[in-house]
Amino acid sequence: MDKFVITGGVPLCGDVRISGAKNAALPILFSTILNPEPVNLTNVPELKDIKTTLKLLAELGIQCDKAPHQYSFDASHLTSTTAPYDLVRTMRASILALGPLVARCGEAKVSLPGGCAIGARPVNLHISGLQQMGAEVTVEHGYIVASTHGKRLQGAHIFFDIVTVTGTENLMMAAVLAEGQTVLENAAREPEVVDLANCLIAMGADIQGAGTDTITINGVEKLHACDYSVLPDRIETGTFLVAAAVTGGRVTCTHTSAKLLESVITKLKEAGAAVSSTENSITLDMTGRTLKAVNIKTAPHPAFPTDMQAQFTVLNCVAQGTGTIHETIFENRFMHVPELHRMGADIELESNTAIVRGVTSLTGAEVMATDLRASACLVIAGLFAQDETVVNRIYHLDRGYESLELKLNSLGASVQRVAG
Numbered sequence: 001m002d003k004f005v006i007t008g009g010v011p012l013c014g015d016v017r018i019s020g021a022k023n024a025a026l027p028i029l030f031s032t033i034l035n036p037e038p039v040n041l042t043n044v045p046e047l048k049d050i051k052t053t054l055k056l057l058a059e060l061g062i063q064c065d066k067a068p069h070q071y072s073f074d075a076s077h078l079t080s081t082t083a084p085y086d087l088v089r090t091m092r093a094s095i096l097a098l099g100p101l102v103a104r105c106g107e108a109k110v111s112l113p114g115g116c117a118i119g120a121r122p123v124n125l126h127i128s129g130l131q132q133m134g135a136e137v138t139v140e141h142g143y144i145v146a147s148t149h150g151k152r153l154q155g156a157h158i159f160f161d162i163v164t165v166t167g168t169e170n171l172m173m174a175a176v177l178a179e180g181q182t183v184l185e186n187a188a189r190e191p192e193v194v195d196l197a198n199c200l201i202a203m204g205a206d207i208q209g210a211g212t213d214t215i216t217i218n219g220v221e222k223l224h225a226c227d228y229s230v231l232p233d234r235i236e237t238g239t240f241l242v243a244a245a246v247t248g249g250r251v252t253c254t255h256t257s258a259k260l261l262e263s264v265i266t267k268l269k270e271a272g273a274a275v276s277s278t279e280n281s282i283t284l285d286m287t288g289r290t291l292k293a294v295n296i297k298t299a300p301h302p303a304f305p306t307d308m309q310a311q312f313t314v315l316n317c318v319a320q321g322t323g324t325i326h327e328t329i330f331e332n333r334f335m336h337v338p339e340l341h342r343m344g345a346d347i348e349l350e351s352n353t354a355i356v357r358g359v360t361s362l363t364g365a366e367v368m369a370t371d372l373r374a375s376a377c378l379v380i381a382g383l384f385a386q387d388e389t390v391v392n393r394i395y396h397l398d399r400g401y402e403s404l405e406l407k408l409n410s411l412g413a414s415v416q417r418v419a420g
């Protein structure tokens with residue numbers, strides 16, 4: 001397994017181009033299942049999760065032509081409705097094959113996604129939503145098996161008792177080809193949900209209300225060809241901004257938008273950073289300024305995103321004062337804490353809250369990356385530490401950050417990938 005060897009202590013300085021959003025590109029790639037006409041996508045990030053999705057789409061019979069960051073799909077002839085365990089187990093977002101397959105083919109067999117480090121992550125709301133739309137859904141031998149028995153899915157009024165991002169996306173995609181109107185209540189409002197809706201609308205779907213907690217979808221018979229560009233990755237953006245703050249540097253993130261991460265920018269300003277933005281760039285300047293601890297509580301958009309929690313944990317580790325990090329979305333998303341302890345951090349864990357007392361230095365150590373954002377947090381810790389840090393198991397990072405070491409090194413960092 002590859003690892004990163006990081007020599008820290010250098011303030012990050014310069015411009016970095018932000019890639020397309022993983023969490024928008026994945027559902028958009030799965031939405032091609034719905035469309036028998038060509039779909040051309042640009043600004044697709046080059047990530048392991050994207051490669052896994054392409055393999056899964058190929059398994060279903062979808063043809064794809066690729067150039068860097070550009071993909072053209074032909075889903076005119078689907079040859080299978082099964083998403084096999086071998087592909088699904090490596091990526092939870094594979095569950096997004098379910099809604100589109102049932103909507104287009106009237107049946108699907110999708111492996112239950114495996115366990116994940118950050119929590120149990122059940123998919124009961126995806127399943128019950130499809131059942132409310134008239135599908136028969138059972139779980140057999142580790143697979144979700146769904147059928148409409150030859151009928152079209154029926155529009156339904158669906159209330160989510162927990163806000164779920166991929167649940168909202170799965171049912172929104174299913175509803176696009178259903179008969180009649182579907183209303184999704186207590187829907188997720190994340191920008192990636194809106195981006196998927198916009199892409200579906202570009203394909204001819206009738207969707208209103210994306211970005212609010214009530215989304216109304218009037219089913220159409222068929223979608224048509226479209227070109228679409230994926231929105232920028234707000235979590236990658238936030239990760240670079242935190243890295244700049246922690247190292248006391250000055251970084252401009254380009255090809256992104258401050259509108260996507262208002263809660264994160266608010267907290268960065270509260271932490272003492274100078275943050276300014278243009279229409280499509282954000283600059284964070286920490287030179288000569290003191291980092292102050294902040295209190296964070298994760299919650300669905302527009303509140304503070306759980307995918308930025310680990311990065312703010314390390315920010316608090318090296319800030320002045322004590323900050324609390326309260327995680328409300330996932331029950332096991334503090335796996336980075338024991339690893340940060342190995343580097344000299346002072347963090348107390350009480351259930352789903354981390355109390356972080358700032359220290360003036362971290363020491364390099366060998367640490368283990370446990371999930372995607374925990375890995376990003378350890379890389380940031382390594383950039384701050386004065387000596388050498390080894391981050392093992394960086395395959396998690398490759399799922400969600402495009403060329404992370406190249407982008408960091410272009411800002412003056414020293415991060416070497418060691419193949420293993």
Ligand SMILES: CC(=O)N[C@H]1[C@@H](OP(=O)(O)OP(=O)(O)OC[C@H]2O[C@@H](n3ccc(=O)[nH]c3=O)[C@H](O)[C@@H]2O)O[C@H](CO)[C@@H](O)[C@@H]1O
Pocket residue numbers: 023026092093119120121122123124125126162163164165166167192306307329330331
């Ligand atoms: C590919 C993708 O977009 N991943 C994101 C998506 O994950 P994902 O869509 O999997 O996360 P959800 O929004 O569904 O999860 C939110 C909460 O709802 C619970 N839940 C969810 C579905 C369900 O059927 N039953 C249930 O109980 C989950 O266990 C969790 O506690 O949103 C998360 C929350 O912003 C982000 O951290 C992930 O990066």
Ligand SMILES: C=C(OP(=O)(O)O)C(=O)O
Pocket residue numbers: 023092093307372373400
């Ligand atoms: C948890 C994440 O992703 P996924 O839902 O793909 O596991 C993430 O992007 O931080």
